[in-house]
Amino acid sequence: MEDTFESACKHGENIKKFQSEYNEETIVGMANILKILGEPSRMKIVLALSYGELCVFHIVEAVKSNQSAVSHQLRILKDNHIIKSRRDGQNIVYYLYDDHIMKILNLVKEHVEE
Amino acid sequence: MEDTFESACKHGENIKKFQSEYNEETIVGMANILKILGEPSRMKIVLALSYGELCVFHIVEAVKSNQSAVSHQLRILKDNHIIKSRRDGQNIVYYLYDDHIMKILNLVKEHVEE
DNA sequence: TGTAGATATGAACAAATATTCATATATCGG
DNA sequence: CCGATATATGAATATTTGTTCATATCTACA
Numbered sequence A, B: 001m002e003d004t005f006e007s008a009c010k011h012g013e014n015i016k017k018f019q020s021e022y023n024e025e026t027i028v029g030m031a032n033i034l035k036i037l038g039e040p041s042r043m044k045i046v047l048a049l050s051y052g053e054l055c056v057f058h059i060v061e062a063v064k065s066n067q068s069a070v071s072h073q074l075r076i077l078k079d080n081h082i083i084k085s086r087r088d089g090q091n092i093v094y095y096l097y098d099d100h101i102m103k104i105l106n107l108v109k110e111h112v113e114e
Numbered sequence C: 001t002g003t004a005g006a007t008a009t010g011a012a013c014a015a016a017t018a019t020t021c022a023t024a025t026a027t028c029g030g
Numbered sequence D: 001c002c003g004a005t006a007t008a009t010g011a012a013t014a015t016t017t018g019t020t021c022a023t024a025t026c027t028a029c030a
Helices: A013-022 A024-036 A040-051 A057-063 A067-079 A100-112 B016-019 B024-037 B038-051 B057-064 B068-077 B101-112
Strands: A085-087 A091-096 B083-088 B093-094
Touching: A013 B038, A013 B057, A024 A040, A024 A100, A024 B024, A024 B038, A024 B101, A040 A057, A040 A067, A040 A085, A040 A091, A040 A100, A040 B016, A040 B024, A057 A067, A057 A091, A057 B016, A067 A085, A100 B024, B016 B038, B024 B038, B024 B101, B038 B057, B038 B068, B038 B083, B038 B093, B038 B101, B057 B068, B057 B093, B068 B083
Parallel strands: none
Antiparallel strands: A085 A091, B083 B093
16 A cells, blocks of 8 residues: 555556556455355255255255255355245256356366366 | 255256366455455455556556555465566566466456446 | 145355465665 | 555454264155
């Protein structure tokens, strides 16, 4: 924050480009969605749902967790518009909100697998 | 974990596909990189560097933070191979490790901006 | 309508993590 | 070599967050 100081290196011109392209709101939004996905249990849920909708019991089975933990994570994913749900008899079926998320995750998978 | 129970819904076939395509290591790796990027201050640093290398002072300026906080985040980004650094006189210049990360972030930006 | 199955919720707890403050290290110019 | 600039590091703190446990809600069905 100390703007009275002038650094010796001369690479600062690009800062303005960055700041005009990305406002705080955009950055926080971008970070938020990655934070939501950046958790193994939630990541598993999303990846499992990418093969088709699942009821809670099957999600629990797929991600090898327990009902309560999964339910809490489903809520977070739903609140952040990554998944949606519908009732099907006694079950609540979850499915991906759109396929944009999977485009991102496919790139991430490529990146991890080098 | 209770595998004695059989759910009424019939959408479980896809679970095997998911589990064979993604092993634990891949998922944790994917989640980890998103967790690293899923933080506004680190996200800002990476986005700022996408316009070209910057020394620490200019990064501090770009992300409107302070030297110590930035330095800690730079370490995390470096340890996770998202950025690299080189010395240039008194300065340490940081730059992106590769352009794969920006492909991901460009998709994320699209997603956030709808 | 009462019971069992399916899912959600809330509080409590523990673990992870971002920030701050103080200080250490490293480089350069004189 | 010394002082100033530039960056890194470590400890302490405070906040966030994931999980667990217990319980509540809602639906189907007998």
